[in-house]
Amino acid sequence: MDKQAATIWTIVIIVLTLIVVGIVALVTASKQPTNGVLSLPVQVDDWTIGGANATTTISLVEYSDFQCPACAFYADWTRKLILDIPELRLTYRHFPLTKIHQNADLSARAAEAAGKQGRFWEMSELLFTNRDKWADDNKAEVIFSDYAQQLQLDPAKFTEDLNSQITKNKVSQDLESGLRSGVTGTPSFYLNGAFINNPKTYEDFVRIIEDALAASASPAV
């Protein structure tokens, strides 16, 4: 190899390396602020449960993915939370991690389709508790139809809603609002609009909510 060729190769390798480093630095710098504030307040078409008979309520918004094991784990706690804390209003929003979970989007749509017939929370529970049975199934839709039957849903309407554009849009709207709120993983919780780190124990979870409730119930006069 002559001297000129060697020089050219060296320059090329250096330039390409610098470009890769530059792109990594640029993307890292443009990283959105990590979880902070909920970008979209609770809407009327959100799935919200609890707090119906309370005068003061506290809002807990969860971004979740039915195929995510951690979400299934926390779902047990949130089900218990709404029973233990009457003031708690829990909102469920979809954040399907489709990159790592093949049925994340489909399961979110299944819950939406059940919700169209008034059984969103029942379907959510079925999805979370039976996660292992459908998570890696290529025909998860058949399993979900079976759940719809268990919940005595109209099967034709369920299938129609499962694949409707409205349902797909609803799921992607949730995903979008999650991304805007800085959600990077599931589950992510927002208590009265502010991000909270996932509590390590159920007791911690209760305490965080009760503290926030106490703070909002006794405003400085």
Next chain:
Amino acid sequence: MKISLESLKTHWPQALLLLFSFIGFLDATYLTVVHYANFRLPCAIFTGCETVTNSVYSTMGGIPVALLGVFFYLFVFLATIGYLLHRHRYMPYILVYVSFSAFLFSLYFISLQIWVLKAICFYCVMSATLSTLIFLTTVYYRWHRLP
């Protein structure tokens, strides 16, 4: 090899290959970094990057498609420089075959975006266009037996 305007005139297919593969390299590197960093794509021209780059089709056996793109463009870029400097006899043939495979890959991924994902990602379309242009350039180059 002497670098001059004259050499650019005779070696215009190589110049095109360098240009296309360089842009492709930037594009694919960007997509790969974003894929690993799991950041949102600032996708202004088309919607749907989120859908495309996060779909189950965005990896093949655990390797992000975008990273395959990086290797492809890097290969074309380095092979073209190598050819200009050292004139390996078989390099033009190898480039035709490699870029033909990349072209087929692009066709497959664009069809996925149109018919399966029903979402289009600008950066992915750009990559598909570049690999098509690279393929056409290598074919033209071989066909006319250019220097």
